[in-house]
Amino acid sequence: MTTAAIIVAAGRGTRAGGDLPKQWQDLAGEPVLTHTIRAFAGQVDRVVLVIHPEDHARAAPYGLPMVEGAATRAGSVRNALDWLEGQGVTKVLIHDGARPLVSASVIGAVLQALDRATGAAPALPVTDALWRGGATVDGTAPREGLWRAQTPQGFRFDAILAAHRAHPGNAADDVEVARWAGHSVAIVPGDEDNLKLTYAQDFTRAARLLRGRDMDIRLGNGYDVHAFTAGDHVWLCGVKVPHGKALLGHSDADVGMHALTDAIYGALAEGDIGVHFPPSDPQWKGAESRIFLRHAMSRVRARGYSIANCDVTLVCERPKIGPHQAEMRAALAAIMGVDMDRISVKATTSERLGFTGREEGIAALATCALVRA
Numbered sequence: 616m617t618t619a620a621i622i623v624a625a626g627r628g629t630r631a632g633g634d635l636p637k638q639w640q641d642l643a644g645e646p647v648l649t650h651t652i653r654a655f656a657g658q659v660d661r662v663v664l665v666i667h668p669e670d671h672a673r674a675a676p677y678g679l680p681m682v683e684g685a686a687t688r689a690g691s692v693r694n695a696l697d698w699l700e701g702q703g704v705t706k707v708l709i710h711d712g713a714r715p716l717v718s719a720s721v722i723g724a725v726l727q728a729l730d731r732a733t734g735a736a737p738a739l740p741v742t743d744a745l746w747r748g749g750a751t752v753d754g755t756a757p758r759e760g761l762w763r764a765q766t767p768q769g770f771r772f773d774a775i776l777a778a779h780r781a782h783p784g785n786a787a788d789d790v791e792v793a794r795w796a797g798h799s800v801a802i803v804p805g806d807e808d809n810l811k812l813t814y815a816q817d818f819t820r821a822a823r824l825l826r827g828r829d830m831d832i833r834l835g836n837g838y839d840v841h842a843f844t845a846g847d848h849v850w851l852c853g854v855k856v857p858h859g860k861a862l863l864g865h866s867d868a869d870v871g872m873h874a875l876t877d878a879i880y881g882a883l884a885e886g887d888i889g890v891h892f893p894p895s896d897p898q899w900k901g902a903e904s905r906i907f908l909r910h911a912m913s914r915v916r917a918r919g920y921s922i923a924n925c926d927v928t929l930v931c932e933r934p935k936i937g938p939h940q941a942e943m944r945a946a947l948a949a950i951m952g953v954d955m956d957r958i959s960v961k962a963t964t965s966e967r968l969g970f971t972g973r974e975e976g977i978a979a980l981a982t983c984a985l986v987r988a
């Protein structure tokens with residue numbers, strides 16, 4: 616069984632306006648047609664583009680077979696069906712190049728429905744009331760049983776080829792052609808986001824939907840403990856805090872910064888501090904923990920993320936953290952290169968219970984949210 620998709624992109628987009636036909640206009644940094652073609656990658660065995668002769672050079676870089684369009688959409692479809700004949704195609708999907716947000720699940724549902732039906736197409740029920748009129752409402756129309764048609768519209772290949780060849784022409788879509796030839800067409804659930812770019816304002820909505828779709832949010836947590844040793848200060852969240860003890864560690868033992876750094880590595884699924892800065896490596900002996908945090912931040916940026924927010928909790932009886940809280944937030948924010956309002960530092964005691972309660976050491980927990988838009 617061979618499946619093919621015909622993407623019709625030979626129209627001139629007169630209703631959308633602009634310097635270029637709508638399928639060549641920019642949508643979120645790429646031509647509309649690039650998004651549409653990408654949606655079919657891996658979904659079908661073959662993709663054929665139907666292109667206006669003037670657009671040949673623009674479409675060539677896609678490296679897909681190109682068929683010349685006709686004066687009408689139906690004529691454009693017919694040219695591609697003729698071209699595919701004899702290539703062993705059993706199921707064909709016919710899709711508007713101007714519907715760049717079609718989802719894999721809609722494509723999959725149409726293909727699947729073709730196992731049982733000659734034709735299948737996505738649609739959404741009409742939910743708004745329907746009126747007749749112009750400047751005023753002159754009447755109403757029942758909406759029950761009415762659907763808003765989308766693409767891809769899918770068919771058994773031989774059936775739709777024969778139907779298009781016999782049809783007198785100018786059908787609005789391929790379902791109309793198939794039904795005219797006597798085939799029944801199953802309706803599969805459409806998708807509100809699968810809009811057709813028809814008018815200029817449709818681009819704004821499509822760009823907003825694409826932005827939302829691409830957003831990626833990642834969460835990480837970190838936990839660290841350091842024991843007290845003899846000394847007169849501790850480093851906590853980048854601040855030197857006078858204290859009757861010091862924290863023991865291979866580096867400067869900044870337990871808060873370590874927990875935060877691990878939370879960031881965790882969000883990226885890139886291990887923890889020990890993986891990037893092995894304690895067995897003498898070069899990190901006594902190292903400032905800000906080196907680790909800066910490295911984690913460089914990984915965040917390299918992967919295209921930014922910090923949404925971080926939250927660090929220090930668990931200790933003493934030193935008291937409150938007087939240093941603002942300075943700690945400012946220090947972390949400066950090292951990370953983010954606004955201070957994205958960084959929280961807070962503290963709690965463990966009610967004198969456990970190792971922190973006995974003042975044998977300090978524990979720290981951190982969470983971090985990364986966002987890529």
Ligand SMILES: Nc1ccn([C@@H]2O[C@H](COP(=O)(O)OP(=O)(O)OP(=O)(O)O)[C@@H](O)[C@H]2O)c(=O)n1
Pocket residue numbers: 623624625626627628629630631638665684685686687688689691711712713714811812813
């Ligand atoms: N002769 C045509 C007309 C339309 N199409 C394609 O069919 C799809 C849906 O058509 P429509 O939205 O009507 O596009 P245009 O004809 O380009 O728009 P307009 O009617 O505003 O000029 C579009 O991807 C369009 O490129 C085509 O391949 N050949």
Ligand SMILES: C[C@](O)(CO)[C@H](O)COP(=O)(O)O
Pocket residue numbers: 711763764765766787788789811813
């Ligand atoms: C095929 C179609 O997308 C179904 O909704 C639509 O009919 C084609 O566009 P047009 O605006 O009707 O020309």
